[in-house]
Amino acid sequence: MYPKKPPMGFNTWNTFAQNISDEMIRETADAMVEKGLLKAGYEYLVIDDCWSERQRDPETGRIVPDPVKFPNGMKAVSDYVHSKGLKFGMYSCAGTRTCADFPGSYDHEFLDAKTFAEYGADFLKYDFCYTPMTIEGPLLYRRISMALRNCGRDILLSACNWGRDSVHDWIRSTGAGMYRSTGDIFDNFVSFRDIFVSQIDNFKFSAPGCFNDIDMLTVGMRNRGNVAASGCTDLEYRTEFALWCMFGCPLMLGCDLRNIDDTMLSLVTNPYLLRINQDEDARTPFAVRRSEDNLQNIYVRLLSNNEVAIMFVNLGEKKNDHMWFMLEEIGFTSSSGKGLQLTNAFTGKDEGVIRDYLRQPIDAHDCAVFIGKEVDVK
Numbered sequence: 449m450y451p452k453k454p455p456m457g458f459n460t461w462n463t464f465a466q467n468i469s470d471e472m473i474r475e476t477a478d479a480m481v482e483k484g485l486l487k488a489g490y491e492y493l494v495i496d497d498c499w500s501e502r503q504r505d506p507e508t509g510r511i512v513p514d515p516v517k518f519p520n521g522m523k524a525v526s527d528y529v530h531s532k533g534l535k536f537g538m539y540s541c542a543g544t545r546t547c548a549d550f551p552g553s554y555d556h557e558f559l560d561a562k563t564f565a566e567y568g569a570d571f572l573k574y575d576f577c578y579t580p581m582t583i584e585g586p587l588l589y590r591r592i593s594m595a596l597r598n599c600g601r602d603i604l605l606s607a608c609n610w611g612r613d614s615v616h617d618w619i620r621s622t623g624a625g626m627y628r629s630t631g632d633i634f635d636n637f638v639s640f641r642d643i644f645v646s647q648i649d650n651f652k653f654s655a656p657g658c659f660n661d662i663d664m665l666t667v668g669m670r671n672r673g674n675v676a677a678s679g680c681t682d683l684e685y686r687t688e689f690a691l692w693c694m695f696g697c698p699l700m701l702g703c704d705l706r707n708i709d710d711t712m713l714s715l716v717t718n719p720y721l722l723r724i725n726q727d728e729d730a731r732t733p734f735a736v737r738r739s740e741d742n743l744q745n746i747y748v749r750l751l752s753n754n755e756v757a758i759m760f761v762n763l764g765e766k767k768n769d770h771m772w773f774m775l776e777e778i779g780f781t782s783s784s785g786k787g788l789q790l791t792n793a794f795t796g797k798d799e800g801v802i803r804d805y806l807r808q809p810i811d812a813h814d815c816a817v818f819i820g821k822e823v824d825v826k
């Protein structure tokens with residue numbers, strides 16, 4: 449499957465890990481619809497690792513869903529997810545075992561793709577643990593991609609080799625629709641900061657068809673669940689979500705959607721941030737200011753419809769009162785007669801027209817995001 453926009457959805461790993469079940473998937477599907485998440489664009493509900501029995505069925509060679517967690521089998525779960533208007537995602541691994549030591553798909557790629565198609569899967573996350581030394585990573589992804597192309601169902605391949613082997617150079621050629629470029633995220637500021645900063649020069653490889661995936665969001669986890677690691681403040685979650693949106697990353701939520709609080713729900717359904725993330729032109733932002741450590745930068749991203757997105761972000765530890773740029777630097781010369789009509793992406797407030805520069809003091813860990821409409825300023 450060739451995604452034209454960054455895929456959006458939910459994945460079980462960050463909060464639930466092995467604590468997944470038929471019931472919790474159905475409840476999550478209900479929550480995604482009732483809370484307006486599906487309407488906002490979150491369409492994939494993905495079951496990560498730990499869904500199967502420890503061994504394949506010795507007779508058929510197939511992976512078997514855990515009968516305690518999924519007593520009705522996977523097709524029933526998938527049917528329920530589809531009945532809600534959502535899409536259904538599964539998980540496997542390029543190696544002999546998954547990272548949590550369940551059967552992997554190595555040398556069973558075509559059989560497993562057929563099994564996932566029979567479940568009604570629309571998405572497959574494909575991990576990279578326990579891979580054989582004798583075969584290179586790109587070929588392992590080509591194998592599962594070919595298996596998915598030939599399984600009779602349109603299934604998005606979500607590669608997850610944590611950025612190994614300069615994955616950005618070859619992953620699009622395998623047929624994957626998104627690719628994890630970093631190690632696992634944990635629920636704290638330093639984790640998402642370092643993950644983001646590590647990819648600053650690699651977002652240019654992200655485009656329609658194949659998007660750079662910097663991991664499932666921890667937004668809203670509030671230090672509960674599998675990747676809990678002291679948690680983030682509301683302000684830090686806001687910065688995390690804004691970065692993922694600005695850089696066109698897949699938006700896979702990882703908190704427990706059944707009890708997401710109102711502040712976090714309105715953050716992840718913010719129409720301005722989602723409009724930036726899902727912009728049909730899918731252009732890479734450029735930096736108009738870059739600090740030496742890359743922590744205090746200003747980014748501009750051209751959007752469709754003569755709009756631009758502007759982000760001031762301070763991932764450092766001190767307030768910065770001197771973040772500014774000139775419109776000249778984004779291409780509006782002083783003789784252009786052009787300026788930007790700004791809307792604050794967090795509040796939706798019209799912030800007026802700027803014609804020569806924009807300056808914003810930004811607190812530590814904070815950011816400001818605007819959508820600017822290109823207008824005449826006679």
Ligand code: GAL
Pocket residue numbers: 461496497546547548575576577608610631632
């Ligand atoms: C990791 C992967 C995580 C999660 C986990 C499951 O390799 O990066 O996102 O899928 O395996 O065991």
